[in-house]
Amino acid sequence: MTVYEFAVYEMLPAAVLGFAAGMVYRIARYLSVYKRTVRPRRRARSIGHSLVHLVKTFAYPIYFSIKEERIMFASGLLGLHILGVIPLLFLFSHHVTWWAYYFPPYAALKRLAIPPSATSAALTVTAPVTPVSGMSGIFVNTIWGPLTVVLNGDVLAIIAIVATVFKVVEKIPKKVVGKVSYVRIGDFVALLLLLFILVTGFMATQHLPSGEIGVYKTVLGLHILGAEVLLILLPFTKFFHFVFGYWYGKLHEWYDLVWTRGV
Amino acid sequence: MEAVVPAVKKALKRVDPVQLHFLENCVACAACESVCPYTPISKLYSPVNKAEELRFMYRKVMTVSGRLLGPLVHAKIPKTEEELEWIREVAYRCTNCWHCYTVCPFGINSGSMISVLRTFVDSIGMTPTILKAFEQFEASGRFMENEGLARVWQQILDKASEAVGGDLPLDKKGAQVLYMPWLAEAMFVPDSVVNTIRILSKIGVDWTMPSKPLAIRPAVGSVTGNLEQKKTVLSAIDSYLKEFGAKTVLLSDGGFPYTDLRFELPGVVGRVPEYRVLHLAEFLVELLRQGKVKFKSGSDKVTWHDPCKLARASGVIPEPRILLREATTEFRELPHHGAESYCCGGGSGMGCMTRELHEAMGQLTGMKFELSERESNFIAKAEEAYLKSIERKMRDVKQSEAEIVVTACPVCVETIQRGASLYGPEVEVLHLATYLVERIEPA
Ligand code: SF4
Ligand code: SF4
Numbered sequence: 001m002t003v004y005e006f007a008v009y010e011m012l013p014a015a016v017l018g019f020a021a022g023m024v025y026r027i028a029r030y031l032s033v034y035k036r037t038v039r040p041r042r043r044a045r046s047i048g049h050s051l052v053h054l055v056k057t058f059a060y061p062i063y064f065s066i067k068e069e070r071i072m073f074a075s076g077l078l079g080l081h082i083l084g085v086i087p088l089l090f091l092f093s094h095h096v097t098w099w100a101y102y103f104p105p106y107a108a109l110k111r112l113a114i115p116p117s118a119t120s121a122a123l124t125v126t127a128p129v130t131p132v133s134g135m136s137g138i139f140v141n142t143i144w145g146p147l148t149v150v151l152n153g154d155v156l157a158i159i160a161i162v163a164t165v166f167k168v169v170e171k172i173p174k175k176v177v178g179k180v181s182y183v184r185i186g187d188f189v190a191l192l193l194l195l196f197i198l199v200t201g202f203m204a205t206q207h208l209p210s211g212e213i214g215v216y217k218t219v220l221g222l223h224i225l226g227a228e229v230l231l232i233l234l235p236f237t238k239f240f241h242f243v244f245g246y247w248y249g250k251l252h253e254w255y256d257l258v259w260t261r262g263v
Numbered sequence: 264m265e266a267v268v269p270a271v272k273k274a275l276k277r278v279d280p281v282q283l284h285f286l287e288n289c290v291a292c293a294a295c296e297s298v299c300p301y302t303p304i305s306k307l308y309s310p311v312n313k314a315e316e317l318r319f320m321y322r323k324v325m326t327v328s329g330r331l332l333g334p335l336v337h338a339k340i341p342k343t344e345e346e347l348e349w350i351r352e353v354a355y356r357c358t359n360c361w362h363c364y365t366v367c368p369f370g371i372n373s374g375s376m377i378s379v380l381r382t383f384v385d386s387i388g389m390t391p392t393i394l395k396a397f398e399q400f401e402a403s404g405r406f407m408e409n410e411g412l413a414r415v416w417q418q419i420l421d422k423a424s425e426a427v428g429g430d431l432p433l434d435k436k437g438a439q440v441l442y443m444p445w446l447a448e449a450m451f452v453p454d455s456v457v458n459t460i461r462i463l464s465k466i467g468v469d470w471t472m473p474s475k476p477l478a479i480r481p482a483v484g485s486v487t488g489n490l491e492q493k494k495t496v497l498s499a500i501d502s503y504l505k506e507f508g509a510k511t512v513l514l515s516d517g518g519f520p521y522t523d524l525r526f527e528l529p530g531v532v533g534r535v536p537e538y539r540v541l542h543l544a545e546f547l548v549e550l551l552r553q554g555k556v557k558f559k560s561g562s563d564k565v566t567w568h569d570p571c572k573l574a575r576a577s578g579v580i581p582e583p584r585i586l587l588r589e590a591t592t593e594f595r596e597l598p599h600h601g602a603e604s605y606c607c608g609g610g611s612g613m614g615c616m617t618r619e620l621h622e623a624m625g626q627l628t629g630m631k632f633e634l635s636e637r638e639s640n641f642i643a644k645a646e647e648a649y650l651k652s653i654e655r656k657m658r659d660v661k662q663s664e665a666e667i668v669v670t671a672c673p674v675c676v677e678t679i680q681r682g683a684s685l686y687g688p689e690v691e692v693l694h695l696a697t698y699l700v701e702r703i704e705p706a
Contacts, residue, residue, distance in 0.1 A: 030280045038529040041539075043578055060603075061294060061368040068297055076292055171291075178306055182291050182315040184337050238290040245288030245369050252281060253370030261526060262578030263602050 004221030007228060015228035022235030026244070043262030053258040058250050075170075079163030085194070087114055088156050094205070111143050116153040116205050157202040164195045190237045197226040264342070270386035271320045271340055277379050277490070278325070285314070285371045286321045295363035295373060300608040300652040301356040308648070310363035310373030313353040317380045348637065351389045354380045355645055358610030359486075359519070360571035365602060378611075381488030390487045391642065392632050393621055394612050398483040402492045404499060407475050411627040412446060416476060419449040423457045427464040435471035440546070441509040441538075442472040447480035448516055450627070452673040455694035459515040459543055462696055466556050466705045470513075477503055480673075481520050485527070486612040497523060497531045509538040515696055517542050517573035517671030518610065525577060542573060544582040544671060544695060547703070551589065557706045558589040558699075565591045565698070566665035568656070568679060569604035570672035583695060587669060590702040597659045605659055608652030609678030616645035653682035660690060667691045669698045 001010070065073040089095060093113040100107035144151045168191045175183040200223035203209070207216055234240060241249075257263040278286065293311060301308040315337075322329030322338030329338030341347050357377040364372035384390060390398070400406040407413050424431050432438065442463060444456040463470045477500050484492030504512060514521050525540040541549075550556045565587055573579045580601045587594045599605045614620075621632050621642070634642065656679065660668055668679055668690050680692045 030283055033278050033280055033283055035279045038533050038535060040526045040529045041535055045578075057365075057370075061366055064298075064366050064603075065294060069294065072292070072294065076294075174293075174306075180306060180309070180312050181319075181337075182289070182293070182309075182311045184291060186336065187291050241288055241290055241369055245284065245290075249284055249288060249367070249370035251370075252284065253364065253372075256281075257365070257575075257578075257602075261576065263575065263580070 002217060002221060003225060004217040007221045007224040011225060011228045015231045018232035019234060022232065023243070026235045026240065040260065042260045045258075045262045049262075050254075050258055053263070054254050057254040057258060075163050075166045079159050080167065083150075083156060084160030084163055087151065088153070088160060088198075088201075092116075092153050092156070094153075114144065114151050114153060114156065115148060118148050118152045118154070153202075153205055157198060157205070161195065161198050161202065164191055164198060167191055168195070187238060190233070190239060193226060193230055193233070197223060197230060200226060266387050267341060267347070270383050271324060273386045274317070274379050274383035274488075275321060275324055277382060278321070282376070282379065284369075285373070285376050286318055288369050289314070289318075289371055290369070292368065295367050295371070298362040298366045298605075300358060300360065300606045300655060301648060303655060304356070304648045304651050308353065308356040310357075310377075313357060313380070314371075314373040314376040316350050316353055317376050317383075320383070347387065347389065348641070350380065351384050351641065352644070353377070354384045355391065355613070355616065355641075356648060358571065358606050358608060358613050360606035360610060361575050362571070362603075362606060365575065378485075378488055381486075382490065383488070385487050385489045390489070391612070391616070391645075392634055392638060393615050393624060394483065394487050396624075396630060396632065397479050397615075398487050398489055398492050401479040401481070401483050402495045406446065406479060409628050411629055412450075415449050415453075415627070416446065419444075419453055419456050420474075422453065423460040426457055426461050431460065432471045433474040436508065438469050438471035440468050440470040440511045440513050441504070441507065442470055442513045442515075444472065444476060445478055445480045445516055445520060446476040448673050449476065452676050452694055454697045455515050455673065455676070458694065458696035458700040459513075461700050462543075462547075462703055463513075465700070466550065466703060468550075473503075478520075480516070480518075482523055485519050485523055493523075493527075494531050497528050500524070501528060501532045501536060504536065504538050511546070512538050512540045513543060513546055514540065515543050515671070515694070516673060517544070517570040517579070517695075518674055519572050521579075522572045522576050542577075542579055542582075542671065544573075544579055544586060547699070548582045548585050551585070554706050557704055558586075559702050559704065560589065561591050561702065562593050563591045564593045564595065564664065564666040566595050566597050566660065566663045566668055567600070568597065568607065568660075568668050568670040568675055569600060569602075570670060570675050571604065571606050571610060573671055574604055575602050583669070583671065586695070586699060590699060595663050595665060597663050597665075599659055605656050607656045607675050607678040607682070608649060609674040610672075613645070613649045613652070614674045614678055616642055616649050618642060618646060650681070650685060653678055654686050657682040657686040657688070661688045665690060667693060667698065669693050669695055671695045 062077060065077060091109065091112055091114045093115050096106065096109055096113045100110070168188060171183045171187065174180050200219055204216065204220040204223050208219070209215065230239065234243065289311060291311060293309065295311055296302050296306065296309040299308065299310050306312065319337060319339045322336060323333065323340050326338065328336045333339060341350055354377055357374055359374040359378060361372060361374050363374060364370065407416065420431060440463070442459060444459070448456050460472070478496055481500060482493040482496040484490060484496065512524065514524065521540070521542055529535045547556065567583050567587055569575070569580065584594070597604065624630070625632055660679070670676055670679065670692070671694060676692055676694055683690050683692060
């Protein structure tokens with residue numbers, strides 16, 4: 001069995017099951033520490049106030065980091081999230097096809113798909129082979145038009161890789177020189193796993209290290225395998241914020257500060 | 264050292280789903296770092312770094328991986344005196360201002376975690392002596408037996424009755440408004456109590472106040488993490504208010520006593536009280552809206568410092584501004600204000616970490632605060648950090664070009680006054696009642 005076959009046919013159901021079990025475990029832990037309490041009378045505020053502040057609750061950290069923490073904003077939020085992992089994961093054309101295969105309604109997002117490169121839907125500007133599509137220099141036919149210059153797999157993957165490397169590297173002096181205790185081994189593991197997935201994905205799209213089909217499939221298999229490992233580990237790593245922590249945390253903050261206390 | 268494990272378990276009993284989220288979902292992005300008043304002193308005092316001390320214990324006691332793998336997954340229980348001393352140090356580099364809470368992309372309230380850490384510190388008997396003394400005094404309910412404290416209170420009553428030109432309506436059953444000043448206000452910002460009383464008399468409200476304060480500053484246990492003390496004190500206050508038949512409970516203290524009475528008390532005593540708790544700012548805005556008061560407007564260059572507990576933790580943000588805009592045409596905001604206001608650095612007991620206060624309290628109460636060498640060093644270092652933490656706020660004040668800073672929490676008044684003398688600018692720092700008393704009139 002090849003790595004590719006293992007990743008696609010054997011590991012996938014196991015990864016989905018592992019993820020589901022991990023999620024159930026994590027949620028059960030929340031329920032296990034539930035304590036009944038008497039809530040205070042809420043401060044009367046209009047529904048409009050509560051809704052506007054719902055948006056503000058989510059927006060304030062972003063606004064604050066743009067204003068006061070530019071490097072962190074550029075590397076963390078912009079590089080890793082807004083321009084990196086989120087569009088790549090959900091809109092990169094190959095991923096849209098993959099998601100739509102398992103969940104057909106996802107095909108509705110095809111028009112939003114982000115092509116692998118600015119000049120070709122099939123190959124890429126930085127590919128080691130010359131594009132043969134005849135479309136070199138012409139924007140591919142997606143809804144993004146000229147934005148494809150930025151919104152393409154090549155550029156986004158490079159941004160995400162650079163941001164991830166930055167995130168790994170910036171932690172080292174904090175830990176070694178600054179002696180802070182909040183830099184955790186698990187964060188390095190999670191970021192290096194993400195880096196592995198990004199690099200293998202980029203390599204597969206580029207047909208690196210060679211265009212030979214066996215090599216290509218192995219690299220792609222490793223990419224998928226990495227993503228599956230991440231899926232299994234997701235409920236137990238910092239990636240949990242993506243499916244739960246972010247939403248629960250900010251909604252709770254809103255409920256506590258805005259809804260109850262009227263901030 | 265035998266006390267450590269039970270103390271860890273006691274602190275971790277406070278873990279509920281929300282605390283669990285705080286403990287487990289931090290991604291170590293350090294976005295919370297720059298808002299904390301104590302980070303400029305050392306990055307080791309950043310919210311996430313301080314809260315991590317609690318996470319170490321949590322992982323060791325409450326997670327499978329922590330129990331099995333220990334330090335490999337950053338799970339440990341403190342074992343040495345140095346480790347315990349460090350935990351006390353980080354626990355007392357926090358004002359519980361909650362700015363880290365709102366700026367965290369995941370709504371993680373490191374301040375609340377540090378409060379849990381203080382429960383641990385308290386349980387191993389390492390709460391700073393002065394706070395422990397306040398805490399025990401308050402819970403005993405016998406603090407007025409102390410001559411010095413009783414004298415302070417009597418002086419306040421005398422001053423106030425002199426100011427209003429007659430007897431105060433003390434313990435008057437059936438009054439519409441029950442004003443509750445605390446002993447700490449009488450000690451540190453006596454003018455705020457006297458001027459609140461003057462305002463109430465001047466605008467003709469049917470009011471009363473207890474002849475003796477019900478607490479030093481309730482509940483000191485909120486500051487030290489001693490939840491039993493907090494329950495004792497808040498339950499006693501609640502029983503008093505219930506028996507008194509209070510309808511509106513008025514506070515001039517906009518610090519943690521406001522959040523304790525307004526938002527924490529129901530959870531602590533297990534019922535939603537029938538009385539409402541208002542801060543002076545809210546109360547006066549109500550009267551203004553009902554057309555019962557008006558203001559003489561001047562042109563003082565005034566700014567408002569939002570006490571963290573009153574603004575970020577309670578939403579009393581528009582009210583003081585409405586009042587100050589009525590009272591002056593030259594009101595201006597600080598660069599960081601409202602829910603985004605910078606903490607002054609003095610809250611949650613940090614303002615008590617000065618040698619000067621130890622001496623003053625010793626003289627006043629006749630008590631001798633015997634500090635070990637270790638604790639003396641702890642206090643000296645904490646004082647240094649506290650005094651440095653104020654500088655950031657003073658930069659904001661300078662930028663506003665205000666000549667008067669008005670606020671509503673005794674600790675904020677005291678801290679910003681200190682900041683002005685240490686770092687400038689030259690400003691007057693006044694409690695809201697003191698600023699408004701000459702400007703408010705019955706309509
Ligand atoms: S901002 Fe929130 S997630 Fe980031 S380090 Fe601070 S507590 Fe952790
Ligand atoms: S609550 Fe305030 S003082 Fe405490 S850690 Fe958070 S930002 Fe710092």
